[in-house]
Amino acid sequence: MNVSALTPSELRSRLKEAGIFLQIGAFVIHVKTSIRSVAEGIGLLYADYPLAEDVGFADFHVRLISPGNLRRWFRPQVLFSFDGRIPFKPLPLDQAFPMLEWGMNWCVSGHAHQYLILHAAVMEKQGGSVIMPAPPGAGKSTLCAALVNREWRLLSDELALIDKADNALVPLCRPVSLKNESIHVIRKFEPDAVLGREVRDTMKGTVAHMKPPAESVAQRHVTARPAWIVFPKYQPGAPTRLEPQPKARAFMHMVESAFNYSLLGPQGFQMMANLVDACDCYEFTYSNLDEAVAVFADLKLPAP
Amino acid sequence: MPLNPKWQVADENEFLLRSWDDEFVVYNGATGDTHLLGLVAAQVMLKLQQTPTDAVSLAEWVAPLQQIEPDDEFVLFIEQILTNFDSLGIIEHSRL
Amino acid sequence: MKAAYSLVAQVLRHPETAVLLGLAEWDLLIRQARHADLLARIYAMLDEQGLIDSIPAKPRAHLESADTVVKRHAQAIRREVHCLRKALATIDLPVILLKGAAYLMADLPPARGRIFSDVDILVPKGHLNQVEAALRLHGWASSHHDAYDQRYYRIWMHELPPMMHLKRQSVLDVHHNILPESARVHPDPRKLIEAAVPAGEDQSVKVLAPVDMVLHSATHLFHEGELEHGLRDLADMDSLLRYFGESPSFWSALMSRAQELELTRPLFYALRYANLVLGTPIPESATINQTVVRPHWSLVAVMDALYGRALAPVHPSCSDWLTGTARWLLYVRAHWLRMSPWLLVHHLFHKAFLSPKHS
Numbered sequence: 001m002n003v004s005a006l007t008p009s010e011l012r013s014r015l016k017e018a019g020i021f022l023q024i025g026a027f028v029i030h031v032k033t034s035i036r037s038v039a040e041g042i043g044l045l046y047a048d049y050p051l052a053e054d055v056g057f058a059d060f061h062v063r064l065i066s067p068g069n070l071r072r073w074f075r076p077q078v079l080f081s082f083d084g085r086i087p088f089k090p091l092p093l094d095q096a097f098p099m100l101e102w103g104m105n106w107c108v109s110g111h112a113h114q115y116l117i118l119h120a121a122v123m124e125k126q127g128g129s130v131i132m133p134a135p136p137g138a139g140k141s142t143l144c145a146a147l148v149n150r151e152w153r154l155l156s157d158e159l160a161l162i163d164k165a166d167n168a169l170v171p172l173c174r175p176v177s178l179k180n181e182s183i184h185v186i187r188k189f190e191p192d193a194v195l196g197r198e199v200r201d202t203m204k205g206t207v208a209h210m211k212p213p214a215e216s217v218a219q220r221h222v223t224a225r226p227a228w229i230v231f232p233k234y235q236p237g238a239p240t241r242l243e244p245q246p247k248a249r250a251f252m253h254m255v256e257s258a259f260n261y262s263l264l265g266p267q268g269f270q271m272m273a274n275l276v277d278a279c280d281c282y283e284f285t286y287s288n289l290d291e292a293v294a295v296f297a298d299l300k301l302p303a304p
Numbered sequence: 305m306p307l308n309p310k311w312q313v314a315d316e317n318e319f320l321l322r323s324w325d326d327e328f329v330v331y332n333g334a335t336g337d338t339h340l341l342g343l344v345a346a347q348v349m350l351k352l353q354q355t356p357t358d359a360v361s362l363a364e365w366v367a368p369l370q371q372i373e374p375d376d377e378f379v380l381f382i383e384q385i386l387t388n389f390d391s392l393g394i395i396e397h398s399r400l
Numbered sequence: 401m402k403a404a405y406s407l408v409a410q411v412l413r414h415p416e417t418a419v420l421l422g423l424a425e426w427d428l429l430i431r432q433a434r435h436a437d438l439l440a441r442i443y444a445m446l447d448e449q450g451l452i453d454s455i456p457a458k459p460r461a462h463l464e465s466a467d468t469v470v471k472r473h474a475q476a477i478r479r480e481v482h483c484l485r486k487a488l489a490t491i492d493l494p495v496i497l498l499k500g501a502a503y504l505m506a507d508l509p510p511a512r513g514r515i516f517s518d519v520d521i522l523v524p525k526g527h528l529n530q531v532e533a534a535l536r537l538h539g540w541a542s543s544h545h546d547a548y549d550q551r552y553y554r555i556w557m558h559e560l561p562p563m564m565h566l567k568r569q570s571v572l573d574v575h576h577n578i579l580p581e582s583a584r585v586h587p588d589p590r591k592l593i594e595a596a597v598p599a600g601e602d603q604s605v606k607v608l609a610p611v612d613m614v615l616h617s618a619t620h621l622f623h624e625g626e627l628e629h630g631l632r633d634l635a636d637m638d639s640l641l642r643y644f645g646e647s648p649s650f651w652s653a654l655m656s657r658a659q660e661l662e663l664t665r666p667l668f669y670a671l672r673y674a675n676l677v678l679g680t681p682i683p684e685s686a687t688i689n690q691t692v693v694r695p696h697w698s699l700v701a702v703m704d705a706l707y708g709r710a711l712a713p714v715h716p717s718c719s720d721w722l723t724g725t726a727r728w729l730l731y732v733r734a735h736w737l738r739m740s741p742w743l744l745v746h747h748l749f750h751k752a753f754l755s756p757k758h759s
Contacts, residue, residue, distance in 0.1 A: 028458075056424035057458050061431065083431055084716050113465040248327030252340045262336050263472045266320055269331035269338065273322040316482060334479055336472070 128227030139234025444513030
């Protein structure tokens with residue numbers, strides 16, 4: 001059964017009472033909350049996600065709580081709870097849904113060391129996948145959102161999970177987080193894209209999440225082969241430019257964007273080296289999304 | 305301390321190394337650090353792993369591989385590499 | 401007692417039963433173990449018994465993830481000890497490791513599946529200044545600059561203010577005793593230093609002798625205010641006792657050393673709760689000996705009620721309405737044991753007064 005099988009009021013009451021067990025990629029996340037905006041966000045953006053009610057096991061138990069004190073009337077706030085622990089400072093109540101998204105990223109990146117984890121978007125097309133690591137502001141999510149609206153499968157817009165056994169990319173398909181101008185850019189680029197409510201004045205500015213394609217959500221068990229590593233850079237007015245990057249340099253950039261590379265020790269090094277070895281590496285400067293999409297469509301699979 | 309001391313790779317270090325084109329990435333198991341090395345630096349490191357060596361001898365050994373003269377400037381360059389390696393805990397003064 | 405009933409305590413007592421758990425029980429076990437910081441310990445126990453591959457993939461992933469963190473951490477601690485050895489060699493002092501780093505370097509069972517946030521060393525009090533200077537020369541610096549904190553540590557505590565390595569950001573605690581100067585009992589640290597043994601082949605890296613190590617662990621556990629990791633520390637105690645207890649002379653040596661160092665009380669509680677909660681085997685001879693130092697039954701009953709709660713994992717599934725109170729009472733008790741009353745008031749007042757600045 002998918003989330004979409006529940007009516008909004010059923011979803012709200014389930015979230016409030018026992019919570020729901022969302023199957024997200026390889027993880028089951030147990031979410032409990034009585035906050036309305038979170039229920040709405042889940043109902044809209046997680047509609048195609050299966051509910052794992054009878055597995056009995058959740059990888060992470062999270063709650064969003066609005067503390068019941070004076071602040072309820074005077075600047076209400078929201079807390080993220082990881083099985084009873086509060087890892088972050090509270091945020092304004094209005095930011096409850098983005099907080100759920102950030103909190104889930106934190107759960108995975110801080111605890112799933114069975115994978116090598118990179119801060120990167122991952123998309124796949126016809127058997128080859130592209131890894132896009134980038135610091136905030138490089139336009140990673142915008143490019144990712146554009147590509148998944150043009151036939152690329154979304155594996156993740158934030159966290160690349162690499163399997164220790166075979167270096168395959170493991171899907172963690174979630175709503176794509178768009179910030180500030182990107183929201184408008186994507187609305188214009190793909191008028192049919194479904195976006196959640198815009199939340200203003202967060203630490204990242206205005207954010208809105210884009211609903212992932214249903215096919216990407218459904219292929220949660222299908223891992224992908226890494227083929228390209230692309231470091232994107234959005235530069236207003238710049239011509240579209242794809243330039244090969246020396247692999248040793250790419251390696252060091254990948255290390256910078258990894259969450260747990262150093263934790264994995266020698267194994268992390270070997271995995272990263274194999275990954276870089278298997279991929280063609282590029283720096284990509286862009287300002288025009290249509291041109292960018294065309295460049296990605298022309299990527300050739302690296303020689304084996 | 306002699307003017308031209310011999311250096312060696314600190315014995316607790318365990319390196320993993322990969323190279324692409326003329327660049328190397330090196331993982332040091334003892335410190336958990338990863339370093340990006342150019343060809344000359346990598347040659348210096350490999351030499352020091354084999355045997356304790358001083359900067360002048362290193363320059364004389366590496367220069368022919370690079371097809372250049374081991375002049376003072378090159379020795380200075382080698383010394384800079386050694387200083388870097390030292391501060392990263394990769395090498396230490398040899399007791400030999 | 402309450403702490404013994406948690407699922408995580410059951411699995412620590414009988415790791416072989418883990419293979420019988422259903423997914424819903426695994427869900428609870430992983431949650432309790434995560435809160436008690438015992439995930440990697442459970443991994444290590446199951447791995448030792450060759451059972452890890454029989455565990456369902458989902459919970460196993462969490463255990464393996466925790467194990468990855470622990471292994472990397474152990475590597476970092478070894479590096480740290482190596483650097484410490486180099487630094488103290490310049491003043492001809494061996495490194496005497498305490499707690500976690502000691503277990504790790506001596507390859508003792510509690511090191512398996514355990515994260516230690518800092519390295520603790522014991523140095524002769526007369527050498528403190530020299531040690532501090534040598535450490536500064538090798539990149540460590542004091543992390544407390546507040547004059548009150550410095551004075552507090554130097555006058556009343558059994559350690560210097562924590563030092564941090566400027567490059568590696570690692571934290572080092574330099575102790576000159578195992579209990580604060582202000583505490584009610586004063587084990588003589590010279591005796592501990594004299595009896596210290598090499599951790600491995602390197603003569604300049606030492607650890608406390610087995611009996612002293614157990615006594616220190618007991619002292620730490622039952623003079624410590626923060627019992628958030630009580631069950632984890634008790635599990636350390638349990639695996640030390642199971643390991644050293646194999647040797648027949650260990651138990652009588654432990655009893656006489658406890659008397660010599662005035663540490664019979666913490667040892668009494670440590671053995672009692674290790675046995676009650678984790679089923680640690682205690683030979684009869686040791687039990688009989690214990691009755692001599694046993695506190696009045698009414699006190700034991702109160703302590704059972706308090707520790708029975710506080711030693712459970714800090715997880716909602718293991719708490720009742722008295723758990724918070726029990727933890728608070730033990731916190732106050734620990735401070736009471738470590739300090740004279742007027743100093744306690746002064747310290748708590750000063751801490752409370754300063755806290756907004758620090759938070």
